[in-house]
Amino acid sequence: PVAPDAKAEVKRAICTHCSVGCTVNAEVSNGVWIGQEPAFDSPLNLGSHCAKGAAVREHAHGDRRLKYPMKLEGGKYKRISWEQAITEVGDRLLKIRETAGPDSVYWLGSAKFSNEQAYLMRKFAALWGTNNVDHQARICHSTTVAGVAQTWGYGAMTNSYNDIHNSKAMFFIGSNAAEAHPVAMLHILKAKEQNKAPLIVCDPRFTRTAAHADEYVRMRPGTDVPLIWGIMWHIFENGWEDKEFIRKRVWGMDQVKAEVAKWTPEETERVTGVPGAQLKRVAQILATHKPGTVVWCMGGTQHTVGNANVRAYCNLQLALGNVGVAGGGTNIFRGHDNVQGATDMGLDVTTLPAYYGLAAPAWKHWARVWGLDYDYIKGRFKTPELMEAPGIPVSRWYDGVNEAKENIAQPEPIKAMVYWGHAPNSQTRQPELKKAMEKLDTLVIIDPYPTVSAVLHDRTDGVYLLPAATQFEVDGSRTASNRSIQWSEQVIKPMFECKADQEIMYLFAKKFGYAAELCKNIKVEGDKPVAEDILREINRGAWTIAYTGQSPERLKAHMANQQTFDKTTLRAVGGPCDGDYYGLPWPCWGTAEMKHPGTPNLYDPSKPVKDGGLNFRALFPEYKGESLLATDSWPEGSELPAGHPGFTYGMLKKLGWDVDLTPEEKATIEKIGGEKADDVAWTIDLSGGIQRVAVKHGAAPFGNGKARAVVWNFPDPVPLHREPLYTPRRDLVEKYPTHADKKMMRLPFL
């Protein structure tokens, strides 16, 4: 605890170490950050910080901070000025642009940016003339975003941390929240305590989260889909599914059911290593403790079949009817503090902010919001085709240094990489990454700390290290995993010679000659675009997911109001959690009065589809062994079906638009709520679905205009191992069944 200092002021910032979004009360005296406490009045914190959160002050004060710009010359880093850095780096990048085109420079952004910085960087890359702009979500949860968006519409967590208190059962797969999201674990333990909600943890490793499980399911790695099918086998076999919910709201469950029938207890045990009797127990728990939530994290997504895993998890919830209810849903714990927000802001090779695609109507929409001429933006790209073509995902940029490869719409090799708040620690193919880094003309690293990117290669020159401010040295909004947007106050001024990321973007934009365009409608103080103004621009344009009602004024008031809660009461009762939520979670619709409270839980199946209720699609990931692969498009020339009219219709109703549907779509919507609509389309992605209807009726330009679907492609299946790969260490499970050493999380609340 920090000794109270009468002169200290308290700044309200958001912890940067994971996506839970805990509030930090930072104590500042004479401009010096002297101490920190958890915000006892934040319902997210539950009166605590984890060990990571308790050390954020050290993050800002770390003695390894980059203090000034540096350049690698003759194998040694030497100090340079900011002016020299911007001039030299700028000249090198402009030369590359001139000789090889704008796509030869890759702008790799960050899930550590604020929403405003992520948004500005997407715009910055567009004005540079490339879609080669991406961030960490590509590596962690892009399979989640695709899987849940295609199942029920939005690519995000459906409920919220606080809502877990309403859960009667919790099913974890590929998540070790006790270590990765420790304060979220508090919410889980609270549900366990107050609702006697059983915790089921599926994981090949016996983790600290597993130590709290009522049912620990030790599965063979990579067998998520058969495991879920095996659980669903018992659900269907015993008639435990929610038949009414499926009949009214779910398409495609028949196909899922037919596949599940193959996954008998014996077959499931052969593949997953989990005994049928245990899976029956799990199925029974889930069927008798409703609503239950499903939680997953990168243990489920970082597979070659990550998207299939996600779809399978969603199907489990659809079978149980656990969607659109408090305590249910899919609570997806994301990684970095603003990975949800950076994804929402389109810091991505396939979208513009708010999941608008890359087709001309989407560009025209954002050109209007930016106050720019569409043709001017088009002229920045090497060709109009490249403007509408996805960039190279960060997971494959190193293929782009050689020559254009299959599936990469890249005319020229990549010659410069700008690693901006990103380190490739978790990327695969590191030897190739290293080689690619060495082949580049220029490597720029912009970060508060020197990262792996700075040392992975054996270069002797052409590398620049530019010091960026941490999120505690700037202000701005960030979006937690539960879609809640919160404002983080600046705690201290940037230390040493560090600069705010948006200031560095502005300086480069000045050098490149488009600073005025970058900030046409945004106030700039000195060389720093003002965060509030950037958010106002986002509010004006991000309609698809409704970032429209979270004005800076509202977000700031929200943070300030927390302070009126009574600390003692909160400590005693654990915060205003039950039935409560936090921040202004999107969708939060902007109205004249700006009063929309945000949407803590997505989807409301109590309403008919025609009134904005939503229906869902049980997507069908067939499992044929470890070689299951996905392609992201139908074969050339395929006739694509009509899309996801239920979702489209619901969205447009929410936007208040009069939707003129085709007779087919009308018929489909009428059918939903009465009969299954198996004859209706395979799903398409969010932006494509809305765009198809909206553009047709001149309502708004969204999306890429191309219905995209997913086809499961099975090249020669790798034969499954007949014998278990290893014997599950049941001895360990038995030895530590109640390893509930609460101190291990070092949470004051426990």
Ligand code: SF4
């Ligand atoms: Fe920070 Fe996450 Fe820990 Fe909360 S749970 S204090 S957000 S690291």
